[in-house]
Amino acid sequence: MTQTENTAIVMRYTNYRESDRMISLFSPVKGRIEANARGCRKPKSPLLNAAEVFALGDFMLYEKAGRYTVTGVQMIESFYPLRLDFDRLTVGTYLMSLCEAVVQPGQGAQELFMLLLHTLSRLTYSDQEWRPLLTGFLMHFSVLSGFRPRLYHCCRCGEEIPDGINAGFDGKSGGLCCLRCKTRGDEALSAPQIRFLRKSLEKPASQWVNSPDMHAPMGVMRRFVEMELGQRITGSKMLPED
Ligand SMILES: [Zn+2]
CATH class of the missing domain: 2.40.50.140 (Nucleic acid-binding proteins)
Incomplete structure (x- = not known):
């Protein structure tokens, strides 16, 4: 193009x-x-x-x-072809609503535009599963929108969270919290889910896939992004939970 x-x-x-x-x-x-x-x-x-x-x-x-x-x-x-698959169409519509929530008149957003096109293309023309695709998009979207979640250190005590360890996630505090700081109100993330979030920022969209050692925590990322945006995004309710 x-x-x-x-x-x-x-x-x-x-x-x-x-x-x-x-x-x-x-x-x-x-x-x-x-x-x-x-x-x-x-x-x-x-x-x-x-x-x-x-x-x-x-x-x-x-x-x-x-x-x-x-x-x-x-x-x-x-x-x-997006219109031929209801779930994928719903995800595509959701991506557009997310962009609509952040794109401002007169302010270019080249990186977000490319992220959107790459994700839409994979959603439309590849058989890649949509849950990890959407989760990877949400991770990059958070970074580009200025609210990158903390993924390597506890957002409460600052302790490092090494690979292979489960943790909590508290969007309001900005990211992961270690198991010692985790309270009942926090979301739970498994070690493979944390690995997915970390890797999605390093790998291209074609590699955002669920695998035995990496599983996309779609719901956690959706709730985080929507909380940061401060609004319910159109189409969000249509998406199945993960
Ligand atoms: Zn902690």
Whole structure:
């Protein structure tokens, strides 16, 4: 994919009038952009496919008084097969909602954009299990959003937590807590789950997989990220627990 200044992906849309749509775009260079896609719901509209969630393309925008209108789109990818698997579609929608929660107008987010595209591609075109994919995404998302969880030292007493040891997880305190400090309110993480979280930051998305010695703690990461964002993310309730 060749990224241009106009490359963006549709995060969400809202229908209005008979055939129009307001689309919310994520541009790696310009951040979030709200744009009118006029007539895009007419069957013969050239914008028909470009005004769907996950539509990735080069969007030509006309600006007047701070309002944007889509005048044309060169489609790059629609991630169409995502729509054929309910669970994977739910995860994809959830990824878009997470991005929507952090991407701001006028603020580029190149790394997050690439993380999103890589994860969406694997979700759509690989048979990699979605739980570890989502968990790996959430780890990187936390780092890029400025709330990397502490994974090597207890967030209460500061003691090192070596590999192979179970621990607690307290999102409010910022990460792992050792078994001596763990209280009933903390989540429990097994040694393989902790290993997964640590490794997911070192390994590319293709290697975020559940294996006998690494198991993705999806629910713990979801609750952590949603607590940090301070909001319930659309689609979260649709995801099965881990
Ligand atoms: Zn401790």
